[in-house]
Amino acid sequence: MTQQAVRWTADQVLTLAPDAASRKAGSKLGAAGPWSGAGRSDEGTVWGLCKGSGSKPYRTVIDIADSTGPAYTCSCPSRKFPCKHALGLLLLWAGSGDTVPRGQAPDWAEQWMEGRRERAEQKRTTGGVSGAAAGDPEAARRRAERRAERITAGAAELEQRLKDVLRGGLAAAEQAGYGLWEETAARMVDAQAPGLAARVRELGAIPSSGPGWPVRLLEECALLHLLVRGWLRRERLPDGLAATVRSRVGLTGSADGLPVRDRWLVLAQYDTSDGHLTTRRIWMYGTESGRTALLLSYGAAGRAPELALPVGLAVEAELSAYAGAGQLRAALGEQFAPPSPMEIRPPGMSPAQAAARYGAALRDDPWLDSVPVTLDRVVPIPDGDSWQLAAADGDLALPLTPAARTRAGLWRLVSLSGGSPVTVFGECGHHGFTPLTAWPEGSGEAVTLC
Structure with a gap:
């Protein structure tokens, strides 16, 4: 079996779903019934025809060996990424080799893959440098x-508004409602400081949020x-701290650290949305290397980001x-092998x-909400x-965050444990611990909990 043909589990496939509805719909298409002409190549391509509501079946192709995770195309009109047909085809491929046999890709699948190969070669030969990036450095400096x-002007205005809030009293902030904070956040957006805008919006949700809200508002x-x-x-x-401050106000900078080649185990993947x-x-x-890194990707207008990696597999x-001081964010560079199992x-x-x-992490980044940790036993x-x-061998414990207590993953964790010790990866912060993956x-x- 080639490395590209290594099967994933159904759980690893479903971690790629953009939402719960897609996960449910994709699961229904993970059987052979609606599919015809399904096949796979040794290079990591999977294709198939899925019967839909129209007269013609949907053409679905997946590049499993793509460097940024699986890449998909489907002739269906869905705006979700991946669509339910892509998820269903992946589940079909993950389930049994008999239903997705090796074979010669049809012309429509080969055309899509050929286009991907041409774009990859063009990117390689040009170094991935766009015209804007290769423009006048002096103009970039002036921008x-x-x-x-603009950020400095916005920060000075925000400082004055915080003073006004405290001078008027926290009770007055509660009476003013969310509009006060939304207006201030809009001003930060105008100042091109999205990080400040996001934190201001978080302030607006604190008043009247439950017992102790004045203390939480004052802290934030x-x-x-x-x-x-x-x-x-x-x-x-x-x-280092100056770089962290720039990142927190919304100036992300670039991933200019030395590339680290390793077999990177995908620990967890989850999405959050602010409506925009x-x-x-x-x-x-x-x-x-023993390093933990965070990859961030974004999708606009409710669309899921394109970067997706199966939890529990390793990527070389x-x-x-x-x-930034203590920053864990990284950018994914060249991939040398497709995702594969690792113990x-x-x-x-x-x-x-x-x-x-x-x-200890708060010393480098006082605005840090949490750090990634793996709890043993x-x-x-x-x-x-x-x-x-x-702790199974002690008296100490970490409370779960309110968000974790409302997720279905909590009951999956309880079921996996059954009263016995488990290993859990998640995020530990001032609100408690959020479990993301367990063994x-x-x-x-690995069992995903998010």
């Missing part, structure tokens, strides 16, 4: 300066004020880090060590109306 000036206002002051005095900061932009987070663990590739898991730690790691146990992950004691496949 950066003008944007920095203080952190936002600290970020504003950091931007206004960024020239006095150490280089869908953000996909993919956590990776370098099995040789290069990753380049972004600048290695990231080293685990206790709940106490996880909390200590988050505390923990057991999910109820705690009143909540849940926590308790049973000993050997076993």
Whole structure:
């Protein structure tokens, strides 16, 4: 069996679904019934014809060996990415070699793959440099300066608004409602500071959000004020912290770190959306370097981002880090082999060590919501109306975040554990722990919880 033909599990396929509805619809198409002419090549291409509501079947092709995760095309009118037909075909391929045999790709599938090969070759020969990127560096410098000036003006205005809020009292902020914060956020968007805008919108959701909201609002206002002051005095900061401040206000910079080639285990993948932009987070663990990295990709207007990697598999590739003190974000570079199974898991730690790691990370980035950690030998146990992950060999435990307690993944975790210790990867922060992926004691496949 070639490396490209290594089968995924159904769970790994379904982690690529853009939403719950697509996951459900794709699962229904994961059987041989609606498919005809399905096949696969040794190069990592899978194709098939899926019967739909029209007279002609939908043509679906998937490039499993693509460097940024599976690439798809389908003749259906769906705007989701991947569509339910692509998910169904992947499930069919993952289930049995008999239903998707090796063969010669039809012309329509080969034409799509040939177009992909031509674009990849063009990108390789040009170095992936666009005309805008290769333009006048002096003009680029002037644009950066003008944007920095707009952000500075916006930051100064935001600082004054925070002072006005505190001077008027938190009770007045509750009476003003969300409109006060939405107007301020719009001003930050005008100032080209999306990071500041996002934090302002988060402030608007705190008043009247439950017991203790004034304390939470004051804490978040203080952190936002600290970020504003950091931007206004960024020239006095150490280089790493200055880069972190720029990233937090919305200047992402570039992934100019030295590429690290490794076998990167895909730990977790999940999406968040603010109604305008869908953000996909993919956590990776370098099995040789021991580094943990975060890949971010975006989809506009409710569309899922294109980058997608199957959880639980490893990808041999290069990753380049972004600048910033303690920053884990990286960019995916060249991939040298398609995703394949791997038995290695990231080293685990206790709940106490996880909390200590988050505390240490805050020294480099005071605005950090959480850090990625792997908890070793923990057991999910109820705690009143909540849940926590308790050390199997000790008395310490981490509470689960409110968001984690409402996900179906919690019950999947409880079922996987059955009262026995499990290994859990997730994000540990000031709200608690959010489990994302789990492994049973000993050997076993990764189980996604998000």
